Amino acid sequence: MKKIIILGGGIAGLSAAERLAGNFEVVVLEKEEDLGGLAGSFDINGRRIPKYYHHIFSHDNITKQYLKKAGLLDNIKWKHISMVICKDGKFYQFTNPLKLLQFNLLSVYGRIRYALFGLYVFVAMDPSKLPPGMGAREWLIKYAGKEVTEKIFNELYAINKFNTPLESISAKKLAHRLKEKEAMGVFGYPPEGLDRMIDYMRKEIERKGGNIIAGIDIKKIDLEKGIVTTSKGNIEGDVIINTMPPPVFLSLSEGVPADYRQQLSRIKYCPVVGMVIGTEKLLGKFYWYNLFRERVHIIMQHSWLYDGYGEKVSWVSRYGGSEEDMALTDKDIETAYGDVLRKYFAGTRIVWSRVFRNRYASPIYDTEYDRNKPDYKTPLRNLYMAGIAVTYPEIRNMNTAFKSGIKVAEIIAEEQA
Numbered sequence: 001m002k003k004i005i006i007l008g009g010g011i012a013g014l015s016a017a018e019r020l021a022g023n024f025e026v027v028v029l030e031k032e033e034d035l036g037g038l039a040g041s042f043d044i045n046g047r048r049i050p051k052y053y054h055h056i057f058s059h060d061n062i063t064k065q066y067l068k069k070a071g072l073l074d075n076i077k078w079k080h081i082s083m084v085i086c087k088d089g090k091f092y093q094f095t096n097p098l099k100l101l102q103f104n105l106l107s108v109y110g111r112i113r114y115a116l117f118g119l120y121v122f123v124a125m126d127p128s129k130l131p132p133g134m135g136a137r138e139w140l141i142k143y144a145g146k147e148v149t150e151k152i153f154n155e156l157y158a159i160n161k162f163n164t165p166l167e168s169i170s171a172k173k174l175a176h177r178l179k180e181k182e183a184m185g186v187f188g189y190p191p192e193g194l195d196r197m198i199d200y201m202r203k204e205i206e207r208k209g210g211n212i213i214a215g216i217d218i219k220k221i222d223l224e225k226g227i228v229t230t231s232k233g234n235i236e237g238d239v240i241i242n243t244m245p246p247p248v249f250l251s252l253s254e255g256v257p258a259d260y261r262q263q264l265s266r267i268k269y270c271p272v273v274g275m276v277i278g279t280e281k282l283l284g285k286f287y288w289y290n291l292f293r294e295r296v297h298i299i300m301q302h303s304w305l306y307d308g309y310g311e312k313v314s315w316v317s318r319y320g321g322s323e324e325d326m327a328l329t330d331k332d333i334e335t336a337y338g339d340v341l342r343k344y345f346a347g348t349r350i351v352w353s354r355v356f357r358n359r360y361a362s363p364i365y366d367t368e369y370d371r372n373k374p375d376y377k378t379p380l381r382n383l384y385m386a387g388i389a390v391t392y393p394e395i396r397n398m399n400t401a402f403k404s405g406i407k408v409a410e411i412i413a414e415e416q417a
Contacts, residue, residue, distance in 0.1 A: 008243035010037020015405030021210035132370035163320030223255035278311030
């Protein structure tokens with residue numbers, strides 16, 4: 001029986017392991033003590049809360065299948081989310097057609113162009129037909145107009161999301177995200193928490209004979225010999241599946257072909273610094289707040305979606321530009337992000353807070369990403385890739401992470417049996 005080493009115990013790694021265990025000898029290596037990767041949770045007063053914002057789309061069918069297997073799906077209450085833009089202390093509803101006439105962040109002409117662009121996206125647009133190298137600015141100006149492009153999408157996507165010029169961002173990727181109707185979607189969250197689903201996957205892997213080693217540091221990956229050197233000794237395998245971000249994988253690996261190393265080295269990542277807070281009351285009546293020209297970019301009220309923690313839980317996050325916050329102390333983050341929070345929600349009393357950081361929250365999907373992204377299969381017969389780095393141009397969420405893990409398992413089952 002061939003041995004498969006899976007690097008990373010996030011959703012992609014666990015879903016691949018769950019599919020492969022039983023037919024292969026499977027070992028999952030995870031740096032953190034808890035599984036789940038970006039979908040991992042932390043403990044506060046005996047309750048488990050995701051470190052970074054997470055929710056389930058009503059059309060996330062693969063995620064829902066796993067939730068059903070774990071006995072969690074039937075308890076989810078699905079809600080139409082509400083989303084606003086926040087700028088200069090004011091709130092602007094921009095996803096409600098009835099409120100569009102009052103959307104005075106745009107001129108009357110801009111509101112008309114914005115409405116027509118929304119109609120085009122939801123009815124006529126086919127993201128698959130956009131050329132891979134087209135920049136988002138060129139595409140948006142053509143279909144949404146310059147005012148909408150500059151005042152809405154440049155702020156949302158270029159500055160807040162990636163801190164990268166809009167012309168350098170992939171139009172194809174943005175179009176796929178807009179087609180998901182994220183801003184007008186139906187979301188849910190399992191009351192028992194994502195931990196229960198992840199724990200179900202762990203138990204299934206172990207039931208099938210797989211081995212999961214958490215709290216282990218990977219020191220070196222020798223691809224020619226199939227040996228992974230870790231803080232707990234060497235582990236040798238026939239096949240390696242990497243789900244770590246390519247920059248991390250390259251920094252640890254020996255035996256990567258020069259051309260392939262050069263290709264992967266062009267992939268850049270956006271970090272995230274997030275503060276999870278518990279407050280006495282809900283901050284406001286909306287689920288998702290997009291903040292323009294502020295230190296914080298997103299405030300998402302988890303308790304608006306699932307209110308079962310006592311205090312009201314929200315995520316306060318910064319993505320684009322958060323490199324400058326990575327080295328700050330938790331106290332500095334709590335002060336800086338708290339100041340922005342109170343600018344929009346005066347009098348808010350934070351009962352507790354936790355700060356989390358991740359240097360590799362998302363690939364930066366630039367106009368060159370299509371040619372640089374890894375595929376599931378690599379130039380090395382014993383090396384495969386999975387995770388959100390390979391799923392371009394699909395939206396980055398748990399569902400696509402599940403999909404990538406299942407896909408790589410299917411490929412390996414066919415090629416390595």
